[in-house]
Amino acid sequence: MKPIVLAVSGHDPTGGAGIQADIEAILSQGCHPCTLVTCLTSQDTHDVRKLYPQPPETLAAQWEVLWSDMPVQAVKIGLLGSAEIATRLGALLRQTPCETVILDPVLRAGGGTELADERLIEVLCEELLPLATVVTPNLQEARRLSGKELPHQCASWLLERGCRAVLITGGDEPTPLVYNTLYWKHHHKTFTWEKLPGGAHGSGCTLAASLAALLARGLELEEAVRKAQQYTWNAIKYAFRPGQGKKIPDRFFWS
Numbered sequence: 001m002k003p004i005v006l007a008v009s010g011h012d013p014t015g016g017a018g019i020q021a022d023i024e025a026i027l028s029q030g031c032h033p034c035t036l037v038t039c040l041t042s043q044d045t046h047d048v049r050k051l052y053p054q055p056p057e058t059l060a061a062q063w064e065v066l067w068s069d070m071p072v073q074a075v076k077i078g079l080l081g082s083a084e085i086a087t088r089l090g091a092l093l094r095q096t097p098c099e100t101v102i103l104d105p106v107l108r109a110g111g112g113t114e115l116a117d118e119r120l121i122e123v124l125c126e127e128l129l130p131l132a133t134v135v136t137p138n139l140q141e142a143r144r145l146s147g148k149e150l151p152h153q154c155a156s157w158l159l160e161r162g163c164r165a166v167l168i169t170g171g172d173e174p175t176p177l178v179y180n181t182l183y184w185k186h187h188h189k190t191f192t193w194e195k196l197p198g199g200a201h202g203s204g205c206t207l208a209a210s211l212a213a214l215l216a217r218g219l220e221l222e223e224a225v226r227k228a229q230q231y232t233w234n235a236i237k238y239a240f241r242p243g244q245g246k247k248i249p250d251r252f253f254w255s
Helices: 018-028 056-069 083-095 118-131 139-146 151-160 203-216 221-237
Strands: 004-011 032-043 048-053 074-077 100-103 165-168 177-184 187-194
Touching (some): 004 203, 018 203, 032 056, 074 203, 100 203, 203 221
Parallel strands (some): 004 032, 004 074, 074 100
Antiparallel strands (some): 177 187
């Protein structure tokens, strides 16, 4: 049977990010995606206009029914939408623990809209970080979560909160190449990638969801991180522009 990966995130009507991105990335890695929607959004390929968080009790009811029926091997968490959703999700994960939890802390849209207030960030750090197998912030998100400046300082702070590994990505940084660094235990490894022009809407979702699926398939951490990056890089390489804003990754480039 295919491993089952549960994606918990927001809905992006463009299909570039959020739940649809998660579904496509999980399918591409040979897993079966299940989904829970934390919030609806009004957005286009330029930016997020507004969030519409779902009631926490609705999410909890869906979670409990799903987990009583299907063996979930991994959970991928993306856009949360509210501190209340984050709090309830933390309680659900403690109630029904999962061996693999990938946390993608979506704090800001690519167009600049803030997607997390200070209360949500506080709950994310207190309730969800300790339950995470891997946290996948970009450098700006890592700085905002930790209050630190340098990547290794950010990673140390995040690891001290209880997560098992941190992958800090540098695709948005003004560097000639992309440097993504994985930190775990007393180790770190930097992966270097060619910088593709323009980036793409939903690249962070693609990386986190594919990583969740690869770990669900049983790959070791370092190999899963490398393969998730390679897959995401190719999806961005073949990205297309269906709207008037950012490109969208082609997560089925391989077909």
